[in-house]
Amino acid sequence: MAEPSTRPTLARIAEEAGVSLATISKVLNGRADVAPGTRHRVEELLATHQYRRRGAGGAHAPLIELVFHELHSGWSMEVIRGVQQAADENGLAVVLTRSGTRHAPGAEWIGGVIARRPECVVLVFSEIPAAMRETLAARGIPFAVVDPAGDPAPDVPAVGSANWAGGLAAVRHLIELRHRRIAVISGPTDMMCSHARVDGYRAAMTAAGLPIRNEWIRYGDFHTTGGAEGARRLLALDEPPTAIFAGSDLQALGVYEVARERGLRIPEDLSVVGYDDLPFAEWLSPRLTTVHQPLEAMGRAAALLAIRIARGEIHDTPRLDLATSLVARESTAPIGARAGEAG
Amino acid sequence: MAEPSTRPTLARIAEEAGVSLATISKVLNGRADVAPGTRHRVEELLATHQYRRRGAGGAHAPLIELVFHELHSGWSMEVIRGVQQAADENGLAVVLTRSGTRHAPGAEWIGGVIARRPECVVLVFSEIPAAMRETLAARGIPFAVVDPAGDPAPDVPAVGSANWAGGLAAVRHLIELRHRRIAVISGPTDMMCSHARVDGYRAAMTAAGLPIRNEWIRYGDFHTTGGAEGARRLLALDEPPTAIFAGSDLQALGVYEVARERGLRIPEDLSVVGYDDLPFAEWLSPRLTTVHQPLEAMGRAAALLAIRIARGEIHDTPRLDLATSLVARESTAPIGARAGEAG
Numbered sequence: 001m002a003e004p005s006t007r008p009t010l011a012r013i014a015e016e017a018g019v020s021l022a023t024i025s026k027v028l029n030g031r032a033d034v035a036p037g038t039r040h041r042v043e044e045l046l047a048t049h050q051y052r053r054r055g056a057g058g059a060h061a062p063l064i065e066l067v068f069h070e071l072h073s074g075w076s077m078e079v080i081r082g083v084q085q086a087a088d089e090n091g092l093a094v095v096l097t098r099s100g101t102r103h104a105p106g107a108e109w110i111g112g113v114i115a116r117r118p119e120c121v122v123l124v125f126s127e128i129p130a131a132m133r134e135t136l137a138a139r140g141i142p143f144a145v146v147d148p149a150g151d152p153a154p155d156v157p158a159v160g161s162a163n164w165a166g167g168l169a170a171v172r173h174l175i176e177l178r179h180r181r182i183a184v185i186s187g188p189t190d191m192m193c194s195h196a197r198v199d200g201y202r203a204a205m206t207a208a209g210l211p212i213r214n215e216w217i218r219y220g221d222f223h224t225t226g227g228a229e230g231a232r233r234l235l236a237l238d239e240p241p242t243a244i245f246a247g248s249d250l251q252a253l254g255v256y257e258v259a260r261e262r263g264l265r266i267p268e269d270l271s272v273v274g275y276d277d278l279p280f281a282e283w284l285s286p287r288l289t290t291v292h293q294p295l296e297a298m299g300r301a302a303a304l305l306a307i308r309i310a311r312g313e314i315h316d317t318p319r320l321d322l323a324t325s326l327v328a329r330e331s332t333a334p335i336g337a338r339a340g341e342a343g
Numbered sequence: 344m345a346e347p348s349t350r351p352t353l354a355r356i357a358e359e360a361g362v363s364l365a366t367i368s369k370v371l372n373g374r375a376d377v378a379p380g381t382r383h384r385v386e387e388l389l390a391t392h393q394y395r396r397r398g399a400g401g402a403h404a405p406l407i408e409l410v411f412h413e414l415h416s417g418w419s420m421e422v423i424r425g426v427q428q429a430a431d432e433n434g435l436a437v438v439l440t441r442s443g444t445r446h447a448p449g450a451e452w453i454g455g456v457i458a459r460r461p462e463c464v465v466l467v468f469s470e471i472p473a474a475m476r477e478t479l480a481a482r483g484i485p486f487a488v489v490d491p492a493g494d495p496a497p498d499v500p501a502v503g504s505a506n507w508a509g510g511l512a513a514v515r516h517l518i519e520l521r522h523r524r525i526a527v528i529s530g531p532t533d534m535m536c537s538h539a540r541v542d543g544y545r546a547a548m549t550a551a552g553l554p555i556r557n558e559w560i561r562y563g564d565f566h567t568t569g570g571a572e573g574a575r576r577l578l579a580l581d582e583p584p585t586a587i588f589a590g591s592d593l594q595a596l597g598v599y600e601v602a603r604e605r606g607l608r609i610p611e612d613l614s615v616v617g618y619d620d621l622p623f624a625e626w627l628s629p630r631l632t633t634v635h636q637p638l639e640a641m642g643r644a645a646a647l648l649a650i651r652i653a654r655g656e657i658h659d660t661p662r663l664d665l666a667t668s669l670v671a672r673e674s675t676a677p678i679g680a681r682a683g684e685a686g
Contacts, residue, residue, distance in 0.1 A: 061404070061459070062458070062459075063438070063459075065436075071420060071423060071424050071427065072420075074417070076420065077414060077415075077419065077420050080414060080439065081414050084414065084439070084441055088441075093408075093438050093439075093440055093455060093459060094438065094439045094440070095406070095436050095437065095438050095439075096423065096427065096436075096437045096438075096439045097436055097437070098427055098431070112436060115405070116404070116405075116406075116436060224626075253626050256628065260628065280623040280626065283567075283596050283623065283627070284626070284627070284628065285599065285603065285627065285628045
C-alpha cells in the first residue's frame with residue numbers, strides 16, 4: 001500500500017489496471033459503459049491506493065442524498081423532514097433513494113450515487129460495507145449515518161439516540177405507577193437498540209428491587225405483528241404482566257389489538273408504553289404514553305454533519321446520541337386504577 | 344409573437360435583450376450570476392418567442408423532481424412511495440423539494456429546478472403559475488400534477504381521484520345503515536374537491552329522498568382541528584346527526600375526540616366515515632370506515648405521465664381520475680345498534 005506522501009496518480013492506477021486514463025475517469029464518474037470486470041479491478045486499485053479526488057466539492061451537484069431501505073409512513077417522514085430542513089438552510093436539494101435491507105444499502109445504489117455526484121450522503125443504516133465507503137471516499141462524497149439500530153461502526157459519523165436511557169425511562173414510569181409485574185417486547189435481536197432498551201428495562205427493575213422473569217422479556221419485529229404476538233404470549237402467562245413496555249409505537253398498536261380482543265381495558269387493566277412518539281401516538285384511543293425518539297432532529301443533525309464534513313469544517317468522525325424523553329399520556333395508570341381514577 | 348415556423352434562435356433573443364449569448368445560456372441553465380433585471384428580461388423574451396430547447400432529454404440529469412408544499416406524515420408518504428416506484432422502474436432518482444402554499448409552488452423553487460435539470464417534474468399542486476410553466480417549457484422540462492384539490496387547469500397533465508363519487512359512496516353507505524340525519528364536514532371552501540365531496544353527499548341524500556339541512560353541511564381544514572370544530576357545532580344542534588361524513592381521516596380523528604369528550608360511543612351512538620384511508624385509519628379504535636383515495640397509485644401515475652411526456656411518448660395533455668372506494672370497518676353501524684349488534 002502506498003504511503004500518503006507517495007500518493008499515486010490516476011496515471012499510475014491506469015497503468016497497473018492496464019486500461020486507459022479515459023476508462024479510469026469513466027469509473028470515477030459512475031458511467032455505465034465500462035465492463036464489470038474492468039470496473040471491479042479499477043475500484044480495487046482506487047481503494048488499495050486510497051485514491052482521493054482533490055478539491056472535493058467543486059465538481060459536485062448541490063444535492064444531498066438520503067437513503068432508506070424502506071419508506072415507512074411515520075418514521076421515515078420524520079427523518080426526511082429533518083434532512084429537508086438542513087438542506088434548505090444550506091442551499092441543497094434532497095435526493096431520496098430506497099435501497100438494500102435494514103442493515104446496509106444494496107450494491108446497485110452505489111452506481112447511481114456516483115453518477116449523481118451529490119455533495120454528501122445521509123444513510124439510514126447501521127452498516128456501510130467497506131467497499132462502498134471506499135467508493136464514496138474516492139469520489140470525495142462524505143456521508144453520515146442516522147442510526148436507528150444503535151450500532152454504527154466506530155469510525156462512521158453517526159447520529160443516534162439514547163436507547164438505554166429510553167428503556168430506563170419507560171420502565172421507571174411504570175414502577176412509579178406501582179406496577180411490579182412489568183414485561184417488555186423489544187425489537188429484533190439483530191439490532192443493538194433492542195438490547196439497549198431491554199438493558200434499560202433491567203436496570204430500572206433491578207434498581208427498584210423488582211424481580212425479572214425470563215418469560216417477561218420478548219423480542220419482536222418493531223411492527224404491529226410483533227407487538228400482537230408478544231402480547232398474546234405475555235397475557236397467556238399464569239401470572240400475566242400488569243404493564244407492557246412495547247418497544248415501538250407500532251408494537252404498542254399490536255398490544256392494543258390483543259387487549260381489545262381479550263376485553264382488557266387500557267389503562268385500567270393493562271398499562272402500555274410505546275417507543276418513538278410518531279404522530280399517530282397521540283391520535284390513538286387511549287392516547288399512547290411513549291418514549292420520544294427525536295427522529296426529525298436526528299435527520300437534521302446527520303445532514304448537518306455530512307454537509308460540514310463535505311465543506312471541510314469537520315475532520316474527525318463525530319458521534320452524537322440525542323436525548324430521548326418519556327411522554328406520559330393516557331395508556332398508563334396506577335396499578336388497579338379504575339376508570340375515573342386513572343391519569 | 345413569432346409563428347412556429349419562424350422559431351427564433353437564441354441569437355435573436357440575445358439581440359433583442361441586448362445581452363450576450365453567454366448570458367442567455369446562463370439564464371437557461373439557472374446559473375446564479377445574472378442580474379435579476381436581465382434574467383427577467385430574458386425570461387420574458389423566451390416566453391414571448393415560445394423558445395423550446397431542442398432535443399430535450401439528452402442534457403438532463405436522470406432525476407425526477409417531486410414538489411410538495413408540506414410534508415405531512417401519512418398523506419405525502421403515500422405519494423412519495425408511488426413516485427419512487429415509477430422512478431425506480433425508469434432508472435431515475437427522486438429529488439424531493441418543498442415549496443410554496445397549498446395552491447402553487449413558490450417563486451424561489453424555479454431557480455433550483457432549472458439548475459438541477461431533472462428529466463421531469465411531479466407537482467402536488469393545483470395551480471402552476473403561467474410564468475413558471477413557460478420557464479419549465481423553455482428548458483424542455485415537462486411536468487405532471489398530482490391534484491389533491493380537484494381543479495387543475497384544463498391544459499395541465501394531471502392525476503386526480505373521483506371526489507364526487509367518493510362523497511356519494513360514503514353517504515350511500517350510511518343511508519344503507521338506515522341513517523337519516525347525516526351531516527358532512529368537508530374541506531376548505533377554496534378547494535374544488537371539498538365541493539365535489541359535498542355534491543356527492545347531496546346526490547346520495549336526494550336520491551334516497553332524505554331532507555338536507557343547511558346546518559348539516561360544514562367546511563373544515565382537512566386537519567384534526569377542523570373535524571373537532573365541525574363535530575362540536577353539529578353535536579350541539581337540537582337534532583344532532585346520527586352519522587357524520589368527516590371529509591378526511593384527520594377530520595374523522597377530530598370527530599372521535601369530540602365524541603369521546605361527550606361520552607358518545609362510536610359506532611353505537613354516532614357513525615363516522617373518513618376520507619383518504621391513510622395507514623393509521625385501521626389502527627384507530629374503532630377502526631375507521633373511510634373512502635380510499637389511491638394516493639400511492641396517483642403518485643405513480645403522475646410520475647409515469649411526466650416521464651412519458653419527457654421521452655416523447657405522449658403529446659397531448661392527458662387527465663386521469665383514479666377511482667375511490669369505500670372501505671367499511673368499525674366506525675359505522677346501523678342506526679340505534681348497540682355493542683354486540685354492531686358491524
